[in-house]
Amino acid sequence: MKVTDYESIVGKDVVYELGLISKKLKNKKVQCINSTKQGGGVAEILSRVIPLLNDLGVTTTWDVIEAEPEFYNITKAFHNALHGSSVTITQSMFDKFIAIGEGIKKRTNIYGDIVFIHDPQPIMLIDKKSKNKWIWRCHVDVSSPNMEVWEFLKRFIDRYDISVFSSPNFARQLEIPQFLVTPSIDPFSEKNRELTQEEIDGVLEKYEIAKDKPIITQVSRFDYLKDPVGVIEAYRLVKKYVDCQLILAGNRAADDPEMDLVLADIREKKGNDPDIHVLLIEPEKNDLDINAIQRASNVVIQKSIREGFAITVTEALWKEKPVVASAVGGIPQQIRHRHSGLLCHTVGGAALMIRELLNNPEYAKRLGRNGKEHIRRNFLSTRHLRDYLLLFLAIDKTEDIIYL
């Protein structure tokens, strides 16, 4: 993709401004370092943003650290601990992280004027800091971390020049500035691109979903924190008045032992109701199928009990769907109640709002239209790109107003 491809979506003016900002970084070399080229959200963001940065004339490279499998088992445990999961962390894990980290340092060549480190795996590379500038980008929800792991990592983080987090509630006590770069979606990706009616119908047929009743959908992992049982209860309250169907769609996360328990609860609650469709989507078909299901829906719901940013809400809003979502995590940043969607707090409230939308299609349409505009301005790849450019410029400036 080229940056100019985005002009048709965000406007020539926005792309022109990206060009103006990037000119100020002409002589800088940005070196991004993470732990994998494929799989996971970080690799997805980098593979999208790095070509665009180069297209704008900002020389940006991408290096991946190399380590033995044991290292990744340890960092996976750290990752879960940072998320607040109860995992056993031992002193030997910290010792091995340091020992293997020494090897990573020896094998990794540092050449960037700006070194952009993603997540904890390459964090020890900060030992190689010289006169260049270093950024630590945290993609993990660290709002309630295992403090032992956090304190261990903090020793390294505090030696970076700046840090970057995805949500305001991830901010922690650090010696260095903490910037906010919220997630974004790519309007040209398989999950968000425009689809033809044939493509949408094809996916509905595959899952044997008829279009004879309005569709309410929640897309999420099968996780208690997404409250799928609450969603079924809300649907049942709606169904008393409006004959509708419910889709609960998600994919199978390889490392989620809780999922089978959640699915069992959902199936029990579903009973024999043929209008509830529980779709376990194959990972390789995930993007297209989710895109089609979201586009086929009359109302999208996200009744989470706890959330990070809730990128599924961003995706639904971008598709101009009326959304009913819990006022938790990053959702209120995306939805302004009664302007770009509806914020709920309870099962009963969610049901009432879904009925309101199904019975007032013009109102639902207006919310969807506003929601799409809000996403266009604030949560597309071009904004992510702009934030990164500004971050590279902000690294050695502390003023509130910076004249370029």
Added chain:
Amino acid sequence: MSRWTQKAKNPFHFNTSVALKELTGKKARNLRELVGIIKEVPGSVIYYHTHGFLQRQHSFSPDPPNAFANWVSQTLGEYKLGEELAAIDICEFSTIRELRGKIVQVIENHLFESKESLRYAPPGREFEFIKAHSFVFPTGFTAHNLKEFEMILEKVTIYSIYFHIFEARLRLEKGVNDFSFWMGTSAKAQEVAKKIAALDPYTFNMESLRRKIIDIIRKWCNESN
């Protein structure tokens, strides 16, 4: 000579401003904490949650340009105070210091008069204080007359319009918006200057504000033909 093409004494250079957000790590759970932190944070934090709120929400129809009002109503359920905060006419203040003082006064009056116990935000829904770093840079567009001005106004981002109407006026402590200043002092278009200055910017979203300004210029220039 047409009003469209009459050369201005000085050209108008269009700048723009985009913001990068810095987390302060400060959070308020209730009104006492909110007002305490509002008193101590830098002006760029107050700016982010008032005028910056408008910039982020600009695609919506008119609404209070104020994140404090929004949180007080939506999260704490203090609707009366939320309405009082929303009713603060931000345009009336030419400095962040005065605006901060007004917000503090409204919240403290409420706390003084209220007989209710403090309401707490649920965990995860605290008010998170964020600071804006504004990057100001020239767009490369320069207008020497009203025709050029109108054409450029069609091309620049809403951030540029935002910069000249709001940011230059309040955060940089100028008394008047840049467009009106140039119209009045350089382009000999006092009437246009007055009309733009009299627009209530909070009753428009940014795109309709752009259209309204263009309409004012067109109407005045075409009157002379």
